[in-house]
Amino acid sequence: MIIRESVRKMEDIKYFTKQILIEYNNAAIREKRNRAIEEQFLESLQEGVLYPIVFKMYHTKDEIRVQIDFFENRTAFLDMTVERYEMLPVAKWNNENQMLEVEDDEEIRKRFPYKNREWTEKVVKKPYRKQEKFRKDVLNAYDRTCAICGMHESKILRAAHIVPVAKGGIDDITNGICLCTNHEVAFDKGLIKIRPNGKVEVKSTELKGAYDKILLPKEKKNWPSKKYLQEKYDMT
Template sequence: MHYIDSKGKYFTKKLLIEANNAAIREDRNRQLNEEYLERLTDENVYPIILSFDEHNRGEIRVQIMFDEKGTMGFLDLTKNRYNLLPTAIVKEDGTVELESEESINSRRLYPEGREYTEKVSRTIIRENNFRPKILSAYDNQCAMCEKNDISILVAAHIYPAHLCADDTVNNGICLCKIHDKLYEDGNIFIKPNGEVFIKDGKNKLDFGKIRLPKNQSDHPSPERLSQRLELSMKRGD
């Protein structure tokens, strides 16, 4: 595979399973299916095609390419684990030089097989009243479907709060848990004019546009929607 990000980081199957096990132990937001990882080929490497500082608190979210068909997944890990991953070098002739297993093992903090846990402190950015004011603006109903069960509704930031510290109602949208996950994962996009479109044909939408709050002053900010769209498209490159 030649899909290598600018830093050239990649996983072997062994390192990927170790990192995923750590994500499970550390209760991180993005984990991978353990059975799927076990079915991966030992001989292949699995490049990181995108990485970004998700929480700005020592944690990195990476997007991993699993095969030539474009199968991808996200995984959260500490910056320390990320920095210890092997690095591939793309030569002028287009070939890729990988690190030797000896080189990879030389950077291990502990002997192979010994598991350890790293903690990353997170600061809660949302104001206490963010959820109630978002749900109230949208009359306790998902903006993308008819669901109105408060227990499954999410007050989602449009543009991530850790990137802008904006907890106003104009940077929020009420979504059910299903649409919130699809929006968070970059499978559903919202244009600045409120139009909704999906990344593939696997998911269906009830509306072609989000349902807006009755009060115009509570409408989502086109600027924030544009920023989120740009960020989501960049992550999906």
Template sequence: MVSNKYFTKDILREANNAAIREKRNKAIKKEAIEELGEEDVFPIIFKIYHNTTDEIRVMIRIGEFSPLLDMSQLRYDSLPTFISNKNGELILEEEESFLARRPYPNKREWQEVSILKPLRRQNPFRNKILELYNNQCAICNITNSTVLRAAHIWPVSDGGKEEVQNGICLCVIHEVAYDANLFEITDEGYIILNTDDDLKIDYFKIRPPLEKDAYPSAFNIIKRKEYFDKKKK
């Protein structure tokens, strides 16, 4: 999903320090941030929400590089925004405006109390989905359980349930792509790409679960489409 938020060097340093301190999965090398220009701005060009860890992962445009950074929804919401005029120039939000959204406006940095990161190996939903898909990604040949995930079809954050008809076994790469709606799965199991990128899709249709009753339901697939249609508006 495209974002209209950006970082300054100070805000990026702060968010990155928080990601390291909070032991999030994606952070940027501190030295790389210190080499950035003081007056430059760094737009977020892509973001996804991970409901399993309740955090936002963003991709940032920094020159020719596009590093990833994880943060809480609260921190993401506090970031400044921009709009583009007819000439393609960025019009940045006033500092006073975005500082007012911070949970502690008078402090330059805050530390969040807790990070909810469920242990996947103890997650009954994940265990059941991996079992139903015979410990293999439904759209590629990866069978290493350490990189397999139980992806939700209709996101839990939008009302989806942790039921087997709302889950599908995907490797980490395809889970991230699915969360970003880079591909869809029809109610007949066909895989439809929404991007020109090479996602290494090994099949035209998903590998079905071992039990017929566990097949992704048409209802959950429709609700997922409605969810992403709303996100586009």
């Protein structure tokens, strides 16, 4: 990886590789954002070079505009969602070793919804799924009861994914829990956490349900996967 002298002097900077920059620029074009970069110019860029972000601003409520340094007095602006911006890799300066530490490409890709595939946020950001079947199977497995508070009202019950589909989760009962809307949102946001043994942890007493451990389906084959629960616990 080539590191320009101007990059060496900066600390904790977000950056692009050539490939990630091309993907983000393609997304800006697809999503019809105001600022994108000439595609021919990006194709001409050198491989193995860090292209740092030297300036950013909130262009709209959910959109960030960044200025990218291509060196030799050449910069360009690119628009993206806040979520895309947060997924960009970070280079950190190590004072002890006097070197810039960059992220491993494989670790960077793990943050992306579809890893090595591009995606569109403005139109669709998830693959087609048979959501109705998943919902029906999960609610039936839990006897149409919120696994945290015991709510029985079907109209406000949800089949919550333990590991989100965008993070690689599957539409299987073992990756689902029946939750009421309040506890589904709290679980999704990490305000409620569930350990692999089913123990419920809450960050606010107002979110506490009827059970210290989640209510499990009658059939053991439909119990939530400990692997998925651990993965979700670690990511929130």
